[in-house]
Amino acid sequence: MKKPVLKFDNVSLFYKNRLGIFGAKNWVIKDLTFDLLHGEVLGVIGKNGAGKSTLLRLLADIIAPNSGRIWREENTRAQLLTLNLGFIQDLNGVDNIVLSLVSQGLPIKHAKSLIETVTDYAELAHVIRQPLRTYSAGQKARLGFAIALQATPDVLLLDEILGVGDKDFQEKSSKALAEVVQSEQTVVLVSHSSNTIEKYCQRTLWIEQGSCKMLGETSDVLDAYHANQATAQNT
Numbered sequence: 645m646k647k648p649v650l651k652f653d654n655v656s657l658f659y660k661n662r663l664g665i666f667g668a669k670n671w672v673i674k675d676l677t678f679d680l681l682h683g684e685v686l687g688v689i690g691k692n693g694a695g696k697s698t699l700l701r702l703l704a705d706i707i708a709p710n711s712g713r714i715w716r717e718e719n720t721r722a723q724l725l726t727l728n729l730g731f732i733q734d735l736n737g738v739d740n741i742v743l744s745l746v747s748q749g750l751p752i753k754h755a756k757s758l759i760e761t762v763t764d765y766a767e768l769a770h771v772i773r774q775p776l777r778t779y780s781a782g783q784k785a786r787l788g789f790a791i792a793l794q795a796t797p798d799v800l801l802l803d804e805i806l807g808v809g810d811k812d813f814q815e816k817s818s819k820a821l822a823e824v825v826q827s828e829q830t831v832v833l834v835s836h837s838s839n840t841i842e843k844y845c846q847r848t849l850w851i852e853q854g855s856c857k858m859l860g861e862t863s864d865v866l867d868a869y870h871a872n873q874a875t876a877q878n879t
């Protein structure tokens with residue numbers, strides 16, 4: 645039986661639609677309870693606006709819940725990889741690599757020693773000295789993916805990252821993810837692609853309006869999700 649690395653206990657979170665005390669609360673995550681297990685690849689599915697990215701931000705400790713509790717095993721590092729990466733746009737690729745790796749807890753010397761590896765993996769040697777604001781979305785995603793592979797966090801959080809880049813890079817990142825999955829790395833994978841979820845995830849969490857609609861074996865959850873979508877389309 646795998647042990648939990650992270651636990652959500654009745655977690656809820658709201659955003660306010662206006663600043664100040666008069667802003668109404670928009671509850672985006674509601675009473676969410678689940679365990680993330682060591683070494684598992686957990687899929688997260690749900691409609692647009694269901695709360696998937698917000699859930700990843702809670703898991704990464706970027707935002708805190710308004711109620712409930714998130715328990716993390718001691719010294720657990722979770723890294724979020726999204727298309728909207730926390731890069732500093734005016735710094736060049738090299739500086740962003742070092743900053744990202746250091747912010748993930750790597751010593752600066754180690755981070756610097758990985759510049760070439762990351763650059764080569766991302767196939768960005770020709771632009772690595774240019775400021776990030778000049779990169780295309782696909783180039784930024786490639787850089788983010790290459791950094792995440794080196795940072796080896798305890799928990800890797802992937803937000804719709806797999807379909808990015810050109811066909812060659814998609815193949816490369818799929819291969820890398822397959823290796824990560826086999827390596828006992830704990831991963832939470834948000835995707836709208838059922839094929840991706842089916843291919844990589846043992847368990848899947850289906851979120852609807854911020855609440856857990858279903859959590860279980862991926863095939864069971866996907867079957868229920870598709871049946872629900874079909875019913876919604878026919879009504």
Ligand SMILES: Nc1ncnc2c1ncn2[C@@H]1O[C@H](COP(=O)(O)OP(=O)(O)OP(=O)(O)O)[C@@H](O)[C@H]1O
Nearest residue numbers: 659660670672690691692693694695696697698699
């Ligand atoms: N910073 C924010 N301030 C206010 N509302 C927000 C903020 N971030 C997200 N929301 C709202 O929270 C809800 C959930 O958003 P979230 O991005 O988590 O959904 P999602 O399931 O990832 O959607 P998608 O599949 O479209 O990426 C949405 O209604 C969104 O408008």
